[in-house]
Amino acid sequence: xxxxxxxxxxxxxxxxxxxxxxxxxxxxxxxxxxxxxxxxxxxxxxxxxxxxxxxxxxxxxxxxxxxxxxxxxxxxxxxxxxxxxxxxxxxxxxxxxxxxxxxxxxxxxxxxxxxxxxxxxxxxxxxxxxxxxxxxxxxxxxxxxxxxxxxxxxxxxxxxxxxxxxxxxxxxxxxxxxxxxxxxxxxxxxxxxxxxxxxxxxxxxxxxxxxxxxxxxxxxxxxxxxxxxxxxxxxxxxxxxxxxxxxxxxxxxxxxxxxxxxxxxxxxxxxxxxxxxxxxxxxxxxxxxxxxxxxxxxxxxxxxxxxxxxxxxxxxxxxxxxxxxxxxxxxxxxxxxxxxxxxxxxxxxx
Amino acid sequence: xxxxxxxxxxxxxxxxxxxxxxxxxxxxxxxxxxxxxxxxxxxxxxxxxxxxxxxxxxxxxxxxxxxxxxxxxxxxxxxxxxxxxxxxxxxxxxxxxxxxxxxxxxxxxxxxxxxxxxxxxxxxxxxxxxxxxxxxxxxxxxxxxxxxxxxxxxxxxxxxxxxxxxxxxxxxxxxxxxxxxxxxxxxxxxxxxxxxxxxxxxxxxxxxxxxxxxxxxxxxxxxxxxxxxxxxxxxxxxxxxxxxx
Numbered sequence: 001x002x003x004x005x006x007x008x009x010x011x012x013x014x015x016x017x018x019x020x021x022x023x024x025x026x027x028x029x030x031x032x033x034x035x036x037x038x039x040x041x042x043x044x045x046x047x048x049x050x051x052x053x054x055x056x057x058x059x060x061x062x063x064x065x066x067x068x069x070x071x072x073x074x075x076x077x078x079x080x081x082x083x084x085x086x087x088x089x090x091x092x093x094x095x096x097x098x099x100x101x102x103x104x105x106x107x108x109x110x111x112x113x114x115x116x117x118x119x120x121x122x123x124x125x126x127x128x129x130x131x132x133x134x135x136x137x138x139x140x141x142x143x144x145x146x147x148x149x150x151x152x153x154x155x156x157x158x159x160x161x162x163x164x165x166x167x168x169x170x171x172x173x174x175x176x177x178x179x180x181x182x183x184x185x186x187x188x189x190x191x192x193x194x195x196x197x198x199x200x201x202x203x204x205x206x207x208x209x210x211x212x213x214x215x216x217x218x219x220x221x222x223x224x225x226x227x228x229x230x231x232x233x234x235x236x237x238x239x240x241x242x243x244x245x246x247x248x249x250x251x252x253x254x255x256x257x258x259x260x261x262x263x264x265x266x267x268x269x270x271x272x273x274x275x276x277x278x279x280x281x282x283x284x285x286x287x288x289x290x291x292x293x294x295x296x297x298x299x300x301x302x303x304x305x306x307x308x309x310x311x312x313x314x315x316x317x318x319x320x321x322x323x324x325x326x327x328x329x330x331x332x333x334x335x336x337x338x339x340x341x342x343x344x345x346x347x348x349x350x
Numbered sequence: 351x352x353x354x355x356x357x358x359x360x361x362x363x364x365x366x367x368x369x370x371x372x373x374x375x376x377x378x379x380x381x382x383x384x385x386x387x388x389x390x391x392x393x394x395x396x397x398x399x400x401x402x403x404x405x406x407x408x409x410x411x412x413x414x415x416x417x418x419x420x421x422x423x424x425x426x427x428x429x430x431x432x433x434x435x436x437x438x439x440x441x442x443x444x445x446x447x448x449x450x451x452x453x454x455x456x457x458x459x460x461x462x463x464x465x466x467x468x469x470x471x472x473x474x475x476x477x478x479x480x481x482x483x484x485x486x487x488x489x490x491x492x493x494x495x496x497x498x499x500x501x502x503x504x505x506x507x508x509x510x511x512x513x514x515x516x517x518x519x520x521x522x523x524x525x526x527x528x529x530x531x532x533x534x535x536x537x538x539x540x541x542x543x544x545x546x547x548x549x550x551x552x553x554x555x556x557x558x559x560x561x562x563x564x565x566x567x568x569x570x571x572x573x574x575x576x577x578x579x580x581x582x583x584x585x586x587x588x589x590x591x592x593x594x595x
Binding site: 077079099100101102103104105108110112113114115116117118119120127128131160161163164177187 | 488490491493494495496497498499500501504508509512513515586587588589591592
């Protein structure tokens with residue numbers, strides 16, 4: 001829930017007319033005691049991993065290098081084979097399907113994007129529909145729809161080649177291509193990793209808004225904890241040796257790390273990170289102060305973290321919150337923030 | 351030097367130089383007599399040009415099929431690379447005039463001997479360039495292709511070969527220009543192509559005939575090169591696509 005509002009609050013721009021997108025079913029992914037061993041390695045790359053990724057959620061796999069996050073993801077579309085255990089998509093084992101059929105039914109986005117340089121943007125997006133034998137008109141219409149969906153004008157960009165686009169635009173095309181056949185599951189391997197911070201933030205926000213619309217199950221690999229917290233409905237933290245350290249919502253992981261490894265991994269500022277997950281209109285504020293002294297003001301859709309930062313920057317110890325309709329709705333002090341974090345911590349423990 | 355070499359070995363039939371008729375230029379054996387060239391272009395040189403083009407096309411076609419097949423095998427199975435590369439390099443080291451001569455006792459005088467030698471010289475560059483082109487296809491494009499469910503064959507036909515095309519075509523350019531040049535030496539064993547008037551002019555000392563044939567061979571190579579460049583321009587528009595602001 002935080003997630004929708006977060007995106008709504010900060011996302012801007014490129015992904016407007018999204019209503020035309022078709023929303024397909026999403027698939028539930030289950031990792032059932034999955035182990036991956038390589039022939040020459042003494043230790044497994046993935047060690048007895050069990051996870052249930054609910055349909056329609058963005059599930060982030062994160063961990064230090066050597067944690068096996070990409071390995072785990074690539075076992076879903078069988079780019080890497082499973083040694084023991086099974087992965088099921090809506091109850092069907094990935095090994096029960098023909099490998100090319102399996103892959104054509106899963107959207108796949110990689111960090112280096114992997115657009116085909118010799119094909120136009122249109123033709124790149126049409127790759128999987130063509131493999132599936134869609135007729136020309138349907139393929140073309142779907143391509144245009146998708147380019148619009150990711151914020152690229154099909155008339156302007158459709159006939160260009162990948163070399164004529166910026167990195168951010170290319171990654172948008174990569175996204176459109178992955179969604180072309182409307183797969184119920186998408187695998188994204190550090191999709192925004194090679195993009196400059198400003199463009200990355202925009203792509204993240206746009207993707208979150210897009211996901212609100214399409215509601216596909218997404219397996220999202222990253223090494224950036226901030227990205228994981230921002231993007232994930234659920235986060236699986238893997239530790240070296242491919243063992244699961246913790247699996248939960250961002251709030252659960254931030255407020256109640258399972259062990260020292262997770263606490264260290266999410267960072268000493270995990271309290272502040274949690275504040276970035278909540279907006280002023282979602283928390284309990286104090287009643288407005290009686291005296292009418294002039295105070296710092298903040299709109300209600302600001303995150304608590306941003307509000308706190310505004311207070312610190314201005315040298316203030318409190319601020320008042322203005323709601324959407326222009327009325328002042330409450331009073332925020334440092335005490336409110338401290339109690340908020342403490343209360344949530346108790347809630348999770350109980 | 352070539353003349354000294356060629357004279358005792360020449361198998362070509364006698365060519366009677368056309369000194370009797372013609373203007374003053376040709377009677378004095380001037381460096382290059384344009385009138386004589388224009389008068390004789392149709393009946394003397396056009397058939398030679400056609401032969402030359404035929405020799406080249408056959409050699410390039412056969413050479414390409416062999417080298418391309420070998421490159422595909424080496425691309426899939428690395429252990430074949432070294433034998434193919436070494437064999438084609440070995441052919442390349444044989445002096446051309448010797449190669450043609452060596453073939454005569456084996457396959458006789460005529461097209462077969464010429465083509466065997468010409469084909470052999472095309473293999474190294476065509477094999478190398480095709481294999482390099484295939485190997486330099488960006489790994490992310492291949493990974494994306496595999497992840498999206500293209501079969502190996504589809505990946506080869508739809509991704510790898512189109513992306514290797516510029517390297518393959520570059521190899522074809524070099525092979526074609528080289529073959530056109532080498533094909534003139536084929537006349538050393540059989541009077542075919544533009545090499546025939548060159549060899550005969552070396553023997554008779556007819557300057558205009560020598561210069562005409564040489565210029566035509568050069569022009570042929572330039573035209574062939576331009577045609578290949580043009581075909582590359584048409585078939586790989588993506589290769590020159592750059593971000594324009």
